[in-house]
Amino acid sequence: MTAAAAQEQTHADDSTAPVLQCTRLSAGYGSVRVVRDFDLSLAEGQVLAVLGPNGAGKSTLMSTLAGLIPRLGGEVHVSGEALPSGRAAAANKAGVVLVPDDRALFTALTVRENLTVARKAGGPGVDEMMDLFPALTKRLKVSAGALSGGEQQMLAVARGLVQRPKVLLIDEMSMGLAPVIVADLLPIVRRIADETRAVVVIVEQHVKLALAVADQAMVIVHGDIQLSGLASELAASPDRLEAAYLGEH
């Protein structure tokens, strides 16, 4: 193990109570079970990258954690408190904030209004969000529907941050965005985790970029975890990644 990795390991061990803990979580909808017996434990400030081909269940997992879909089984605990199944308001109140894959912005409201309406007491204000996303500063009065793809994604993440999340779930942040923009956005995830100490879980298509900002990573295929471990380890073994995605040669 390299020195950097060893430091990462101890850093993770410092904070004793996990902020997000899933025990034998099963998720799906109707008669379809998409994720089976999923276990997870994340401490504050950790970033988890959830990778895998589509149809694998990643978005369903995110929506289930956020309480938008009821769990098929298992438990979820945030800072030790159990989350009731399928109750989005309760999950949100407990500090689990989802940035959905379709962003679900309020297109009729301006950028500033999108942030004001979501802001929770004690959460960062509009100005702090502008520090994080300077590109939005000039667009505060523009309605969200008129923003570019990249700007909309930034607004969606900002709207999540003003809620002072303990667990921030970002689903497919890079979807539909040009690679150059993605390369600028993903490092912000790292910054968020470091500065706010929130747990950040990102579902991503851009494997290399995601592994560069994450602490831990897992690859989910057909609802099962094919690979999991430190992001740095996975980044160092591209053959295992390829095999997980595309099957053995």
Added chain:
Amino acid sequence: MTQHLQFLLLGLGNGAVFGALALAVVLTYRSSGVLNFATGSIALYTAYVYAELRQGRVLILIPGFPVTGDIGSPMSFWPALVISLAFAAVLGLLLYVLVFRPLRTAPPVARAVAALGISLLMTGLIAERFGTEAVNVNAIFPTKTWTAGSLSISSDRIYFALTILGVAIVLTVLFRVTKFGLATRAAAETERGAYVSGISPDRIAAYNWMLSSAVAGLAGILIAPIVPLVPVAYTLFIVPALAAAVLARFNIIVVAVVAGLGIGMLQSEMQLLSSTHTALPSSGLPELIPLVLILLVLVVRARPLPARGAIILQTLGRAPRPRRILPTAVVMFVIAVVAIMLLSERYRVGLTTSFIMGIIALSCVVVTGYAGQVSLAQLTIAGVAGFSVGPISTNLHIAFPFAPIVAALFATVIGVVVGLPALRIRGLTLAVVTLALAYALEALWFRNLDFVGASGVAVPDPAIFGWSIGIGSGHAYPRVRFAIMCLVVMTAVAIFVAYLRRSQLGSQLLAIRANERSAAAAGVSVAKMKIFAFAIGAFMAGLGGALLAYEQRSVTYDSFSAINGLVLFGTVYLAGITSVSGGAFAGISATGGLIYIFVDQVWSASGWYSVVASLLLVFTVILNPEGIVGPAHAALAKRRAATDRGRGAADAIDTSEPAPTQPAEAAVIDPTRTELELRDVSVRYGGVVAVDGVTLTVPKGAIVGLIGPNGAGKTTLIDAISGFAPYTGSVTLSGEPLDGRPPHERIRVGLGRTFQAIELYGDLSVTENVKVGLTSALRGKTRHDDSRSEFDRIEEVFELLGLTDVRNRPAGELSQGQRQLVSIARALVGRPDVLLLDEPAGGLDTVESHWLGSRLRTIRDSGTTIVLVDHDMGLVLGLCDQIHVLNFGKVIASGTPAEIRSNRTVTEAYLGDAHAEEVSS
């Protein structure tokens, strides 16, 4: 000129009410997806509360308690106003919490019906307590007469209009500036967005209901001194209010108010025109205004109403497949005849009326229950025949039984006209349009003294070859033979509707009800079928209307009014709008029917009938969207499923069965014969290029895979090929160009497809699901083995896909894997040349996926070329002869599975490596 201006200004009074009610409707619709038919009665209630407070009394509307309680001295204006508005707000909150919050996941129609029930309940309660006296209230606004030249107008109307406009402006500012306002607008746009932003759509809805009721209450109070009004009129206010709300797209408050004012003014102007120009009808023109305006807006700019409400919706209700139709009909017929003979006069009339209303109710079952088109005008269409049968007999000298048939045919024509808007609009918007139509037709014709005498339209006695079959008069009334005739007609109609449900047409209608897009994909001509449904429904309603006319012998608007049409719709919904038994039960429960007579005889409580029935209606809607007969159907279905399971029908795919042996034609891939060719196909949505110049060929007999990361454009490409997305470039099937053709035509020419979100019809059995597109798909194709009957073909496909044992189960009860297979079967049964499969392995595990692969090979071997989109790399790499890889809408690689697997570009596309190297420095 001045006279016109005068009348326009006169209309401001009513206009202000319409505007305020429209504002209230917009608030409740925007926040909870409820089309609040009860807004008028909330206004009525609040007006009465205010009036009583001003007299020193408190209104207590709970039955059993005294009507009012004394509070000592009369209250002055401001306290009375504030307290009344508080009452209204509390009422709004109660309605939301008790009725509409439980209905969050119910279909929009259910919510609208519940609102209707509330409206009838409240109006009924008030009418019972106060009779139909007008509300008597002292003036609120100053009633000076203002004059400008030869114009004079009472100032109170101007103040009223300005007040409402002021309220609208204040509220608009409120919604723009406050957090509550932002949250309301946010939640109205996307509920999911609200949840992830910590906004509670529930709490927002509750507050908005309180606000909406207060506004409605304010309108009710302020109009009361200006125009003395009776309970029914307040309920009728809803039609112009809904029209104004439609014009505001159920979203912009100020537009709703201005539209309301405009409608009020125009209606007043129409009244002037009616009285000054004798060529114009003397009544009905004002009522045309809402209809014309709605049609102009909706048909000209047919964007559907924004959908509101919960993320997940229940279905409308099961439409079970009737079994043993004829035996049931015979038994019921005999019982009914015995009842006719044995019942005394009043009950016999009630039973006869029940038969007739049952016929009209069955028309609602066909149009709404089966085809899913919400028509609130069925009773009015019946009225068209009812009002025509007299003149047809007398003036055109057409004898019975042809006269009622001609009348019904005339009603059919009107019914088709009523149904035309359904081609461009659906759901609640269609409901509003049909209601406006009913309202206008009633005023233009049924109430029009130009056409209808003061005592109604006389209807001659029906007679066959001189033998009178009418209901009789004096001692002979009511005659058994008339009742039997009505019974015969109703039985015939009921049998027809039952067979309709079992027919191909019935399956197609249910398919349209469930999902129009999917029905179109299965080859159903949606427009034609909708018109059919309206026509059939209208003919049935017409028959009922004619019979009702014979029963009444002198027809007045009361039997066929728009309000009564609403009541009938509610009754049918209560009884069960999706089945014949529901329609029959509705007939028995209808006003004037058997149960009504019974209640009146035993408790002399006919006034309370509507109150109790409305209460029942609201409960039923909350508990069961399928109506009263719902639980009976559910029990029956459980029993049938248990019997089927006993016979060995499986609950999951049986993967142990090997694929059937080689069929006669073993196809070989012939690379020289191109089955499907795409040339430079591009799909653009606004500024986004979803598919970018895709050119590829699919040889006959191949299994071709289409893969790529999420958002690469694969499904969009399938949509383009099958006609669901507009594209540039060309798509050719076996040399025949497909461009510009709608989906159902492409099906007929040999294309089949499945959908990623399997759009099966949960109510229909597996067999019915598969049959829906069969006839349409095969029509117009010459196939060399046409001698095989349709039945054999379906059996063959079922065997191939292992569905034989579940073929009679409703599709809604199957597992995900089985539903995938049914979806494929449905596309396969039309013998397509090319089968497009969109994620057929979705939800299948590895073993099932493998099994599916072998089945797909067999399908290919029997002559079908397959194009397959899927994320299951194991399946795709193992099954396909050729693979094309898409990314960002372009084909980035093509080749055999081995070539694709070792292609660096492909790996990078999936792992998102492209450009990462360049940028990370």
